[in-house]
Amino acid sequence: MVRSLRAHIAVSLPVLASAVVLAGCSSSLNSSGGGSSDVGAAVKVGLLVPTSGVYAPLGKDMRQGFQLYLDQHGGKLGGHKVDLQVVDEGGSPDTGVPAAQGLISKSVNAVVGVVNSATALGVKDSFNEAKIPLIDLTGKSASDYVWRTSFSNGEVAGALGPYAAQNCKSAYLIGADYAAGKEATAGFEATYTKAGGKIAGSVYPPFGTTTNYQPYLAKIKQSGAKCTYAFFSGSEAVAFTQQYAQFGLKNSVQLYGSGFLTEGGVLTSTGTAAVGVYTSLFYSNQLDTAVNQAFVKAYTAANKEAPSVFAVDAYDAAQVLDTAFAKGTTGPEVIAGLKSITTVNSPRGPWTFSPGHGPQQAYYLREVKDVNGSLVNAVIKELSTP
Amino acid sequence: MPTWLDNNLVTLIDGVAFGVLLFCLALGLSLVFGVMDLLNLAHGALYLGGAYVAVSVVGPQSGGLLRFGLAALLALLVGGAAGAGLSFAIRPIAGRGHLDQALLTLGVAFVLADLYSEHYGNDVATVAPPTSLAGSVGIAGNSYPVYRLVVIGAGLVLALGAYYVIERTRLGALVRASVVDAPMVRALGVNTTWLITGVFAAGAGLAAFGGVLGAPILSASPGLDSRVLILGLVVVVIGGLGSVSGALTGALLIGQVETLGVSLLPTYASFLTFGTMALVLLLRPAGLFSKATV
Numbered sequence: 001m002v003r004s005l006r007a008h009i010a011v012s013l014p015v016l017a018s019a020v021v022l023a024g025c026s027s028s029l030n031s032s033g034g035g036s037s038d039v040g041a042a043v044k045v046g047l048l049v050p051t052s053g054v055y056a057p058l059g060k061d062m063r064q065g066f067q068l069y070l071d072q073h074g075g076k077l078g079g080h081k082v083d084l085q086v087v088d089e090g091g092s093p094d095t096g097v098p099a100a101q102g103l104i105s106k107s108v109n110a111v112v113g114v115v116n117s118a119t120a121l122g123v124k125d126s127f128n129e130a131k132i133p134l135i136d137l138t139g140k141s142a143s144d145y146v147w148r149t150s151f152s153n154g155e156v157a158g159a160l161g162p163y164a165a166q167n168c169k170s171a172y173l174i175g176a177d178y179a180a181g182k183e184a185t186a187g188f189e190a191t192y193t194k195a196g197g198k199i200a201g202s203v204y205p206p207f208g209t210t211t212n213y214q215p216y217l218a219k220i221k222q223s224g225a226k227c228t229y230a231f232f233s234g235s236e237a238v239a240f241t242q243q244y245a246q247f248g249l250k251n252s253v254q255l256y257g258s259g260f261l262t263e264g265g266v267l268t269s270t271g272t273a274a275v276g277v278y279t280s281l282f283y284s285n286q287l288d289t290a291v292n293q294a295f296v297k298a299y300t301a302a303n304k305e306a307p308s309v310f311a312v313d314a315y316d317a318a319q320v321l322d323t324a325f326a327k328g329t330t331g332p333e334v335i336a337g338l339k340s341i342t343t344v345n346s347p348r349g350p351w352t353f354s355p356g357h358g359p360q361q362a363y364y365l366r367e368v369k370d371v372n373g374s375l376v377n378a379v380i381k382e383l384s385t386p
Numbered sequence: 387m388p389t390w391l392d393n394n395l396v397t398l399i400d401g402v403a404f405g406v407l408l409f410c411l412a413l414g415l416s417l418v419f420g421v422m423d424l425l426n427l428a429h430g431a432l433y434l435g436g437a438y439v440a441v442s443v444v445g446p447q448s449g450g451l452l453r454f455g456l457a458a459l460l461a462l463l464v465g466g467a468a469g470a471g472l473s474f475a476i477r478p479i480a481g482r483g484h485l486d487q488a489l490l491t492l493g494v495a496f497v498l499a500d501l502y503s504e505h506y507g508n509d510v511a512t513v514a515p516p517t518s519l520a521g522s523v524g525i526a527g528n529s530y531p532v533y534r535l536v537v538i539g540a541g542l543v544l545a546l547g548a549y550y551v552i553e554r555t556r557l558g559a560l561v562r563a564s565v566v567d568a569p570m571v572r573a574l575g576v577n578t579t580w581l582i583t584g585v586f587a588a589g590a591g592l593a594a595f596g597g598v599l600g601a602p603i604l605s606a607s608p609g610l611d612s613r614v615l616i617l618g619l620v621v622v623v624i625g626g627l628g629s630v631s632g633a634l635t636g637a638l639l640i641g642q643v644e645t646l647g648v649s650l651l652p653t654y655a656s657f658l659t660f661g662t663m664a665l666v667l668l669l670r671p672a673g674l675f676s677k678a679t680v
Contacts, residue, residue: 052503052508053608053609054608054609056503056508056608057507057508057509060508091609177655177656203652204652205648205652205655206655206656208609209613209656210655211604211610211613212400212404212603212604212644212645214396214397214400214645215397215400215644215645215646215647215648215649215652216648216649216652218393218394218396218397218528218649219649219652221528222393234510235510235605235607235609235610238510238512238605238607239510239604239605242512242605246522246531247396247522247528247529247530247531248522248528248529265509265510266510268509269446269509269510269511269512269605270512271446271512
């Protein structure tokens with residue numbers, strides 16, 4: 001009770017200070033408490049991730065990743081105690097947009113989250129107008145106040161193209177029929193055909209309503225393609241990869257995909273049907289680096305499961321905010337702080353912000369392997385960035 | 387055209403398997419709507435409940451046939467009990483029109499969906515087919531999962547059984563009579579309350595049974611309930627109310643539309659099912675096999 005009252009008084013300071021004229025006042029208040037690490041008013045950070053709907057499993061990983069960073073740093077970012085407000089994004093923009101507006105009206109210092117790219121598009125301008133930084137965890141929307149720690153679907157898929165072209169000259173493209181599926185297959189097609197591959201055909205099953213992939217699998221088989229590139233995530237990825245094996249394509253037509261096809265809980269649900277699938281992504285919890293191994297160990301100890309790429313996205317978001325909040329807590333100060341970041345030392349490997357506010361990062365070729373009874377995305381090699 | 391048939395034989399067969407699953411779902415929906423004039427929007431949640439029974443009893447590791455049968459029996463009982471309970475819950479508002487009924491059953495569907503999600507989590511839960519049926523067989527040069535062939539067999543047995551009960555027994559005659567004119571059946575001294583509860587329980591049990599049967603194919607995950615409910619409603623609209631043959635025809639037709647249709651016209655995949663429904667509504671507004679006058 002007392003703590004929350006204190007926190008309430010404390011957070012009201014940077015809120016007042018968010019008016020540009022008071023910006024200087026804020027920093028003087030922040031530094032008035034003395035030299036210890038206890039100084040600094042609390043910052044309000046909104047974590048806008050789905051806790052219900054189709055993407056709820058992703059939201060859980062993101063929450064755990066963000067929380068791990070906070071726990072490792074005494075609940076503080078940039079020396080400020082964090083008042084974390086977890087808000088449910090839901091499965092679609094009609095729940096996500098109002099949730100984002102709610103956080104904006106509470107004058108949070110920054111928001112981390114937004115899984116659905118349609119929601120991201122709907123709230124982008126609101127964050128710019130309110131001058132509240134949004135660290136976007138998926139999608140590709142970028143503007144002054146929207147920064148990403150994740151990826152763009154086209155780049156993830158494009159990284160795989162040249163490698164696939166070396167091993168198979170004729171590919172069939174299949175992707176869920178919405179923005180992400182189209183971006184991914186287009187990204188793959190561009191680099192794959194440039195490297196000499198031929199497209200045998202393409203098909204886009206309706207997003208969110210397809211449960212039976214048999215008719216599409218029959219088309220792939222008839223086309224005579226030597227390999228398939230697929231973009232699916234969540235429950236659709238599970239259904240697709242399982243049926244790909246059930247209908248006997250697994251052994252005759254090599255399956256390639258964006259990493260989400262075999263990431264995190266999806267891989268566990270899919271089971272052995274996923275063994276041998278090649279995917280590209282900027283992370284695998286099998287990465288053999290000291291930073292990643294320490295991260296995997298801490299995450300597994302805290303959550304009783306291995307981290308997914310989504311946990312890393314949120315972990316890195318906390319990491320960049322840690323640096324940015326050290327420079328100041330108002331919108332423009334946080335943005336200046338983000339701009340000052342040179343290298344982020346992430347479990348995925350070191351990366352930097354590109355001019356488009358997204359990460360400039362390495363991509364890895366991964367193969368699903370059965371290691372002592374548990375399925376992992378083994379890292380085969382680093383792919384050249386498209 | 388032998389090559390056309392060779393290419394599409396597997397797709398045709400798969401359409402039958404999918405249609406049979408839809409039949410399990412749609413028969414209950416059709417009878418309940420027909421007999422009680424009640425729109426049960428919790429039907430999809432009952433199907434998903436059956437699928438989760440399979441998750442609990444069988445799980446992702448292949449087990450024996452007996453274990454799978456146990457899951458099916460359990461789902462039938464649990465579903466039946468839930469259906470009977472639902473029919474009692476609905477009785478006070480039975481005369482208040484479709485909107486109130488839809489609100490109540492939709493509310494029940496939401497509550498059930500949240501309970502499932504609370505207990506089973508939001509990840510996809512998979513169910514392995516019984517070990518003896520887990521393999522694939524070659525059909526016209528393509529491999530096809532044995533389990534789906536078994537689903538076809540089980541569904542056809544079910545359809546014949548339902549047809550016999552509804553069309554050839556006294557009980558079935560009462561149900562059919564209630565579809566056409568319920569007040570007249572009451573006037574003849576039949577306790578329609580029990581008839582209604584029985585039909586409701588049977589329909590719900592069948593939906594849950596379909597959930598077990600379909601679990602190795604469609605898995606179990608949040609959101610599946612509304613997807614199958616919509617398909618079930620489409621089948622009922624196409625087949626007409628309260629008839630076994632209508633539900634079977636509608637289900638097999640939508641099964642083919644969802645597989646063969648999608649295979650031939652993938653660009654129109656999301657439109658085909660509803661396009662078919664619209665066409666049937668234009669030509670036969672009461673459904674292909676309806677005996678009721680609308």
